[in-house]
Amino acid sequence: MSQPAYAAAQSVTGRSPSRMAWERIKKDRTAKVSGSVILIFIALAILAPIFTWIIHSSPDAFHTETLNQEFGTQPLGKLGGVSGAHWFGVEPRTGRDIFLRFVFGARTSLIIALSATVLATILGVVIGLVSGFFGGKTDLVLSRTMEIVLSFPSILFALAVMPVLESVFQGWGLPQGNGTRITVMIFILAMFGWPYIGRIVRGQVISLREREFIEAARALGASRTHLIFREILPNLWAPILVTVALNIPTYITAEAALTFLGAGVIDPTSDWGAMLLASVPFYSVDPMFTFIPGFALFMLVLSFSLLGDSIRDALDPRSSR
């Protein structure tokens, strides 16, 4: 270095605001616990095929030998047929392995929730940026659009448009079945979800737009692209991250609710909402069947919400200076 006098014994690498937030979150116990729970669920979802190999079964395989053949169709044994072969018991009527259906259900749930989040976030950020930065008529049109979308009763509307969109998608050449249904669900959830993030981004952009560092960049002749992507966007990661973390659980619940109401994924694909629906007639004789998907939903949603809160605390705007 050309200035050895300054370099002596000094830590010269700065700590970026995101780095400081990361260090704060590492000290947060709630974040650690909820983050671990989420990681476990993600690991289960990713490793789901391995369990089929360990258990020597598949989530769709019937095990009628585990059911009481003479007396109705309830599982034999305690707690809905919990055994070494079937860790969480079996499904009444069919005898399908509940553990496998639970891990494959985590797959469906996470794939739909995370894809919808990604789609809604991209849409929301782009529209929020444009709306906030350009203002005027553009903002008027986009803001009113966001308000209209937000005012829709989303679940009810989703129930109504699911079959319509499904046939539209099939008309575009997508095959009949759960693949298309999952695509349609992702699409619908994102369609109702983007205004939440769009409004937050818009508000942030409006407050950032008037800051002097934007004027400083303009005084240097910066283009709009530079202002939006180099000056404004780096300041938006914190609110975007918090909104994303708090939006994921709403998508998980919305997906389960839609499926429970019959407008989502259908048998034989594993899904927690579908499991809950199937368990309703058996809740008194086989409570485990209801408990497993219910508890899974509860844990995942709670963990994402708590993690979102922790991220928000770590990214406290007071520390952004």
Added chain:
Amino acid sequence: MTSILKVEGLTKHFPGSKHSLFGKRDLIQAVDGLSFDVAAGEAIGLVGESGCGKSTTGRLITRLLEPTAGKIEFNGIDITHLSNAQMRPIREDLQIIFQDPYASLNPRHTVGTIVASPFRIGGITPEGGVKKRVQELLEIVGLNPEHYNRYPHEFSGGQRQRIGIARALALRPKLIVADEPVSALDVSIQAQVINLLKDLQTQFDIAFIFIAHDLAVVRHFAQRVAVMYLGDIVEIADRDTLYSKPKHPYTKALLSAVPEVDPDAIGSRERIRLTGDVPNPINPPSGCRFRTRCWKAQDICATSRPQLLQIGSSQVACHFPE
């Protein structure tokens, strides 16, 4: 002396609130018919109360705001209505330093990125590379050049203002508009930053428009001082003339409010108390804008707006100058 900046009849009216659906929008006359010029390498002070349009003037000159009327000529080029792309090469010579060092640096960028932004945006590669030049600049403004990859939140207000100065200095501008560069800083730091600006001005021969509400600060920095009131200049004179022989009643009142350093002199001088508030710029007084608070006001002041005229070595806009 050749003038680097010529401002003629500069006007900025901001749209205000609307009172009824079909009513006319209010117009806030922030700057109204301002004229002055700045010589190359000259430091001119622009003083006035808050809300008198000083900062608006600074932003109009640097074309951060679009003028409503008038003409701005920089370095012989009419820049009044140039587009962003047309302005880009001119901005190399025309820079601005902001008031709030906490708001004028992007918290997500390192100091290196901030000081290098003029090169990056202008598409310029300085001799010896960007990093070397950035470190040179940091050293010029009195910061540790090894701190280029630190973040703004790791610096104090005074240091941040130095970062802002380094950024403005990067392209070696011919004119810098300093918009209250020290009013957000501690008094002890103010002197350091002003001395730095003064050194830079003489070292690099940069013309300065130094906007301030503090007469003492301006006296220390500027060779010539313009006093603004309600969107217009009421008096321009070289520093010594203005401070010793103010011609406009408003200048006189402002100067009488500056605290006296010499205790023996206290009491030997009359303190002029202005009555009333600064009128609303939506509906400024007719004729002379200062007449509502002036102890010399006559009928003519309400009917005819005084022009900026040469009286002795000062330019004054008053019907009854001292």
